[in-house]
């Protein structure tokens with residue numbers, strides 16, 4: 001009974017039934033720095049994650065010295 | 067969350083604008099906003115020729131895509147930096163840039179630093195002993211010089227880069243921490259043309275990095291996701307994370323930081339340093355403006371690594 005979150009190849013597991021926002025808080029990832037994609041669709045912070053969901057987190061921050 | 071325009075399920079939520087949009091309406095909204103910024107900051111008109119600096123990353127490819135959708139005459143410039151580090155970073159970013167140009171029927175100029183000057187960026191950096199372990203200082207000098215050179219030689223009116231709001235806010239944050247008045251004075255959406263150098267513009271400077279990523283993903287643009295290997299642990303990334311923490315608690319804080327800076331600058335906050343901010347000399351070798359008498363830092367560097 002889990003939801004899987006994947007960020008840069010790293011997997012995190014959280015309990016189903018939480019919102020994306022709460023799940024991100026659990027794994028200590030700032031919502032501002034990722035975009036969540038489930039089954040090829042972007043989902044927002046109020047989305048409830050269900051058992052078996054696999055959510056890909058796309059990192060948005062980039063950049064070295066300008 | 068529902069799209070404000072049509073009520074369908076929203077794909078993007080922009081808390082700083084209190085605006086949520088579905089895929090279709092977000093993809094419509096971004097070019098409309100970009101066109102608005104281009105006009106507001108008087109970046110360029112439809113009759114001007116624009117050279118877009120493309121790196122293969124999400125921001126520059128999206129910028130090129132947006133300008134193309136808006137009907138501007140925008141060609142691309144890709145600089146081959148020769149960064150590999152066992153990851154093929156430059157090769158892959160070049161492949162994605164060429165692929166994008168081909169798919170959209172756009173004109174792309176490619177300049178390979180090694181083919182032109184004999185050394186790739188990491189080697190140039192090692193030979194000149196600049197910037198400790200990171201070639202970023204050398205990379206910055208080369209990129210700026212080459213973009214100026216190509217824009218001038220090929221007669222472009224405007225050089226456009228894909229800097230987003232997070233890029234601008236993090237640079238602003240760094241310059242504010244050290245109160246670099248000359249840099250603060252010159253930072254903005256537009257750097258006017260002078261001394262034969264094209265005008266420089268940043269049409270995406272008011273979009274959050276998250277929005278640009280959403281744009282690239284929703285448009286199906288294939289961009290290089292892996293970072294330049296030398297960017298790991300950079301100050302830029304550190305500042306962006308700090309600002310995002312602030313943004314998280316206070317939506318809109320990042321945008322306000324930048325926009326209020328532009329307003330303060332407009333009102334003359336940094337004007338006293340105006341005189342010293344303008345480059346006063348021209349490099350006798352390449353003709354580009356420089357702050358000091360004699361050759362510019364790019365030409366001095368190239369001279370240093372040329373075999374005697």
Ligand code: SF4
Pocket residue numbers: 063064065066149201202203205206294295296297
């Ligand atoms: S991270 Fe450094 S070396 Fe890599 S592209 Fe940016 S400036 Fe150049």
Ligand SMILES: [Zn+2]
Pocket residue numbers: 069070071072073074087088089090091
């Ligand atoms: Zn809609």
Ligand SMILES: [Zn+2]
Pocket residue numbers: 349350351352353354361362363364365366
């Ligand atoms: Zn020079």
